[in-house]
Amino acid sequence: xxxIIEVRNLTKIFLSRGKKITAVDDVSFDxxxxxxxxxxxxxxxxxxxxxxxxTTLIKPTGGSIKVAGFDVGKEDDRIRPIIGxxxxxxxxxxxxxxxxxxxxxxxxxxxxxxxxxxxxxxYLKLVGLETHADRFTGGFSGGMKQRLSVICAVIHDPEIIxxxxxxxxxxxxxxxxIWKLARKFNGEGKTLIFTTHYMEEADKLSDRVAVMNxxxxxxxDAPGILKEKSESANxxxxxxxxxxxxxxx
Numbered sequence: 001x002x003x004i005i006e007v008r009n010l011t012k013i014f015l016s017r018g019k020k021i022t023a024v025d026d027v028s029f030d031x032x033x034x035x036x037x038x039x040x041x042x043x044x045x046x047x048x049x050x051x052x053x054x055t056t057l058i059k060p061t062g063g064s065i066k067v068a069g070f071d072v073g074k075e076d077d078r079i080r081p082i083i084g085x086x087x088x089x090x091x092x093x094x095x096x097x098x099x100x101x102x103x104x105x106x107x108x109x110x111x112x113x114x115x116x117x118x119x120x121x122x123y124l125k126l127v128g129l130e131t132h133a134d135r136f137t138g139g140f141s142g143g144m145k146q147r148l149s150v151i152c153a154v155i156h157d158p159e160i161i162x163x164x165x166x167x168x169x170x171x172x173x174x175x176x177x178i179w180k181l182a183r184k185f186n187g188e189g190k191t192l193i194f195t196t197h198y199m200e201e202a203d204k205l206s207d208r209v210a211v212m213n214x215x216x217x218x219x220x221d222a223p224g225i226l227k228e229k230s231e232s233a234n235x236x237x238x239x240x241x242x243x244x245x246x247x248x249x
Contacts, residue, residue: 003030004160004191005054009063012049023049025215026063036182036192038202040235041212042243047195048088048164050212054193055085055162068159081109084153088164090145094138098129098148101137102155109156116155123151127181143174150181154190161185163194167201179205199236209235213243 012024024046031037039047052058053065056076065072067079092101099120106116124130127147137145146166153161166182167175182205186192196202202209203223211219211226219226219242223235232238 001032001034004033004068005031005193006066007031007050007054007063008065010050010053010060010065011062012046012053012058013061022215024053024060027212027215027217028063029210029217029220031191031193032207034186034189034191035207036186036194036205038206038209039193039195039212040197040199040202040209040239044214045212045243046215047212051162051164051193051195055083056080081156082159084156084158084161086146086149086153086161086163086166088168090149092137092140092145092148092152095136097134097136098124098140099133101148102152105152106155111156119155119157123155126184127151127177143170143177146170146174146178147181150178154185158190160191160193163192165196166194167196167198175201199234199239203235211239211242218242 007030008028010024010027011022014021014023027046027050039050041047049058053060053072054067056072056079059073068082070078072079093104096104102120102123103116106120124133127150129144129148132140132144137148140148163182167178170178179201182192194205206223208220208222209226210217221229226238227233227235230238230241232241
């Protein structure tokens with residue numbers, strides 16, 4: 001498979017009170033076109049920082065990232081139209097209806113109105129929100145907001161979807177619904193990159209999993225191979241062996 005994302009020697013250093021903090025330390029990996037790529041790691045491991053660099057939100061200190069052949073930091077305007085982002089902190093407008101939130105996102109990406117209206121009706125039905133299309137989202141439950149955020153992120157039909165902690169705080173039924181959505185979009189040929197603290201989620205969803213610890217990439221492979229290599233019954237045991245048992249803030 002061809003890589004759609006190429007990360008080489010990626011480094012990010014922040015300054016905090018005059019001190020340099022290395023959040024990402026010389027990380028390299030590829031994400032292949034059409035795969036579901038999971039990222040796991042303790043708090044402070046560097047997952048969110050990598051996520052922010054991949055999505056052009058912050059610039060690397062060193063190294064390089066190419067997304068669909070375009071250079072992050074130099075060709076951000078070519079990258080943003082082909083990616084969709086579902087952030088951990090959902091960014092819906094509570095005083096707009098579900099339909100209006102979707103229309104706003106579609107207009108930001110210059111989606112033609114007839115195409116946008118067709119997608120909105122299709123996607124609202126897909127996530128079970130068709131009867132709530134004209135309700136203000138401020139009154140939505142957490143699960144409803146998460147489902148709406150997903151379809152807001154794909155209204156412009158991106159090639160790559162980035163999901164930050166997609167099911168945090170959701171009940172098992174909603175979590176299963178989100179997994180089903182992920183598989184559906186992946187089945188349509190889209191590449192998915194997601195971060196999670198749920199080992200079961202990483203195990204069930206990912207074609208490959210990247211394990212981060214203290215800013216470094218410590219393992220990258222299919223979940224089954226990671227378990228086989230460490231002689232572990234589950235991904236949580238693999239995670240603990242690779243990152244240690246110390247609790248992180």
